[in-house]
Amino acid sequence: MVGAIVSLVFVVAAAYAVTQVGGVITLLFIAAILFLAYRRLPLLSFTVTFTVLLAAYTLLGASSAPAGVWKGFLWMLLASLWLLNVRQLRTALITRPFMKAYLKLLPPMSQTEREALEAGTVWWDGELFTGAPQWSKLLSAKPPRLSAEEQAFLDGPCEELCRMLDDWNITHERGDMPPHVWEFCKSRGLFAMIIPKKYGGLEFSAYAHSCVLAKIASRSATAASTIAVPNSLGPAELLNHYGTEEQKSYYLPRLARGEEVPCFALTGPRAGSDAASIPDSGIVCRGMWQGREIIGLKLNFSKRYITLAPIASVIGLAFRMFDPDKLLGDKADIGITCALIPRTTPGVTIGRRHFPINVPFQNGPVQGKDVFVPLDAIIGGPKMAGCGWRMLVEQLSVGRCISLPSNATGGAKAATWATGAYARIRRQFNMPVGKFEGVEAVIARMVGLTYTMDAARSVTAGAI
Numbered sequence: 001m002v003g004a005i006v007s008l009v010f011v012v013a014a015a016y017a018v019t020q021v022g023g024v025i026t027l028l029f030i031a032a033i034l035f036l037a038y039r040r041l042p043l044l045s046f047t048v049t050f051t052v053l054l055a056a057y058t059l060l061g062a063s064s065a066p067a068g069v070w071k072g073f074l075w076m077l078l079a080s081l082w083l084l085n086v087r088q089l090r091t092a093l094i095t096r097p098f099m100k101a102y103l104k105l106l107p108p109m110s111q112t113e114r115e116a117l118e119a120g121t122v123w124w125d126g127e128l129f130t131g132a133p134q135w136s137k138l139l140s141a142k143p144p145r146l147s148a149e150e151q152a153f154l155d156g157p158c159e160e161l162c163r164m165l166d167d168w169n170i171t172h173e174r175g176d177m178p179p180h181v182w183e184f185c186k187s188r189g190l191f192a193m194i195i196p197k198k199y200g201g202l203e204f205s206a207y208a209h210s211c212v213l214a215k216i217a218s219r220s221a222t223a224a225s226t227i228a229v230p231n232s233l234g235p236a237e238l239l240n241h242y243g244t245e246e247q248k249s250y251y252l253p254r255l256a257r258g259e260e261v262p263c264f265a266l267t268g269p270r271a272g273s274d275a276a277s278i279p280d281s282g283i284v285c286r287g288m289w290q291g292r293e294i295i296g297l298k299l300n301f302s303k304r305y306i307t308l309a310p311i312a313s314v315i316g317l318a319f320r321m322f323d324p325d326k327l328l329g330d331k332a333d334i335g336i337t338c339a340l341i342p343r344t345t346p347g348v349t350i351g352r353r354h355f356p357i358n359v360p361f362q363n364g365p366v367q368g369k370d371v372f373v374p375l376d377a378i379i380g381g382p383k384m385a386g387c388g389w390r391m392l393v394e395q396l397s398v399g400r401c402i403s404l405p406s407n408a409t410g411g412a413k414a415a416t417w418a419t420g421a422y423a424r425i426r427r428q429f430n431m432p433v434g435k436f437e438g439v440e441a442v443i444a445r446m447v448g449l450t451y452t453m454d455a456a457r458s459v460t461a462g463a464i
Contacts, residue, residue, distance in 0.1 A: 026070075029057045040132060047081045054078055123463045144207035144462030153202070157188040158212050162219040170222050175360040177223060185223075186258025191230040194237060194398075199248065200256035201236075206398075210406045210461035214454075217410025218417075224410060225361040228403035229307045230255070234264040235316040235340055235379075237395050242380040242387075251314065251340065263312035265303035265366045266392070272305075282337060284323040287372040295327050297339070297378075299347075299371040310353050310364040315341045316379070317368075318388055328385070335386035339377040347371035401464055405457040412450045419443060 032053055036046055054074050061067060084090045124141070127133035146154065164181055177185075185191055193209045195201020204212070209231060217224035230236060236255050239248055254260040271278045280301035287296050301319055309315070321334040328334075341348060351365035375382040379391070420443055423434030433439050 025057065025061050026067075029053060029061070043081070044085055047078070047085055050078055050081060138459075141459065141462065144205070144458060146208055146211065147205070150204055150208035150211075153204075154208070154211055154215065157184075157190070158215055161185070161188075161190070161223070162215065165216075165220040165223055167220045167222070170220060171358070171360055176362070177226065181223070185227060189256065190227050191258055191261075192236070192256035193231045194240065195252050195256045196240070199252035201252065206402055206464035207458065207461045210402045210457055213403060213406035214410040214413070214457065217407040218414040219410075221359055221407065221411060222361045224407045225307065225359070228399075228407060229264075230262055232399040232403045233266075233392070233395050235262040235314060237398055238316060238338060238379050238391055239340075241395065242384055242391055244376075244381045246376075247340070247379065247381075260313045261308060261311050262314050262316060263306050263308040263366070264316040264318075265301070265306045265309070266318045267305045268301075268303050278318060278320060278336070280317075280319040282319045282321045282339070284321070284325070284327050284334075284375075286327075289372065289374050294374055296372055296374045297321070299339075299341070299368050299373065301368045301371075302365070303367070304351075304365040305354060305356065305363060306366050307361060307363045309350055309366050310362045312350075313343050315343060315348070315366060317341050318392065321385055321388075328382070331386075336388035336392070337385050338379045338388040338391055339373065340379060341368070341371065341373060341377065345371055345373060398464070401460045405453070405460060409450070409453045409457045412446075412453050416443075416446045416450045419446060 033050065036049055041049065057074075058071055061071065084094070124133075124138045127137065161181070161184060164184065165177075170177055189202045190212070192201035193204045193212065195203065197203045213224055213228055213231075216227060235251065239251055243251070251260065255262060266278070268278055268280060280299070280303070282297040282299045284295065285298050286293055287298065288294075289296060299317070299319060301317060303309075303317075306312075317339050319337060319339070321337040322332060323329070323334055324332055326332065343350065345368075347369050348371055349367045349369075351367065354363045354365070356363055375385070378385055380387070384391070420434065423439055423443060424432050426433045428436075434443065
């Protein structure tokens with residue numbers, strides 16, 4: 001902030017000097033100061049260098065009346081700079097007043113927004129917002145590598161699945177993956193890449209997870225989306241990080257074997273990206289559960305666009321939890337919470353399938369009316385009530401940094417490959433159209449962008 005103010009004042013004064021004083025030395029002095037500002041030197045280093053340059057300029061520069069005004073301004077500016085090097089003075093005169101004025105312009109920050117900002121960590125991408133990224137930090141990151149087990153899976157079951165996939169049959173004839181493909185995905189652990197081995201999963205690295213999805217996406221967008229969801233934000237991911245041991249021991253082996261098919265219900269008719277505004281509620285109350293009265297949750301929710309919902313057996317549900325009778329404590333609005341709800345729970349309804357962008361992966365709405373579940377249904381148990389928003393934003397990186405980039409890169413590779421192949425066999429004027437400069441330029445751009453996408457996918461997955 002100090003640098004910006006000083007630079008602005010100096011530029012205005014420099015305009016006066018150029019028009020009224022002139023001279024090569026004046027221009028060199030102004031250029032030197034602007035170069036120092038461009039290099040964003042620390043305040044003390046800038047001030048010392050400014051002092052030396054100004055002393056030299058005073059001795060060598062012009063001595064006219066306008067030059068005297070200009071030099072007087074520069075010496076006052078230098079005195080101000082030395083005063084601003086005193087942190088307490090700088091804070092009192094500039095930082096605190098500007099901060100107070102800025103805060104008055106901002107809307108108040110909700111607890112949900114604060115949790116989102118404080119969740120997770122910032123990787124090298126934070127450097128992009130500094131204006132002077134430290135590229136050495138990015139270049140020092142070791143390239144991700146597949147283990148022998150991961151490479152064998154990519155060359156074996158993953159390759160075998162790609163040979164089984166007939167995307168025309170899936171998208172235009174069947175409207176779903178064939179039963180033998182579903183069974184193959186379950187039996188070979190394709191839905192269990194993020195589940196630890198002790199629970200029967202593959203426990204792959206983020207990079208291996210990304211490579212598997214990218215390969216499958218190059219063959220079938222439907223299969224890639226279907227496999228991505230159980231391995232990204234959903235019951236398995238949340239249980240891995242926040243579930244109780246009892247929840248992990250029960251659900252993770254069943255998810256790994258494909259006995260349970262998960263979905264995660266976050267998006268609703270009026271809340272999607274703005275997940276913090278979900279209207280779905282869970283009211284703390286007393287109710288009957290397995291023949292006895294307990295304190296639990298009465299859930300009412302309406303979700304849509306939920307991938308795997310039409311075939312899911314267990315639903316991860318995000319809702320806002322309330323305790324109006326204060327059965328759990330003094331807080332009435334507990335906040336966003338995540339719970340696991342079996343599909344067979346009374347009151348749960350799975351609606352008709354959606355058909356998003358004409359890609360037939362399983363997707364549909366989920367509703368619940370007066371669905372009563374025990375507090376133990378909360379992921380992580382009752383102690384994690386109200387922690388759902390933090391759980392979500394901390395784990396969204398899996399979808400944002402693995403599933404979506406991998407699927408997009410796989411699709412780009414397939415499109416580039418098909419375009420290049422067609423350009424070789426399609427002939428006009430007795431030569432392949434790929435030999436024409438206009439077509440060559442477009443294909444070259446496609447290849448370059450696809451290479452860039454794949455590189456970004458790899459380095460991002462390696463950061464997780």
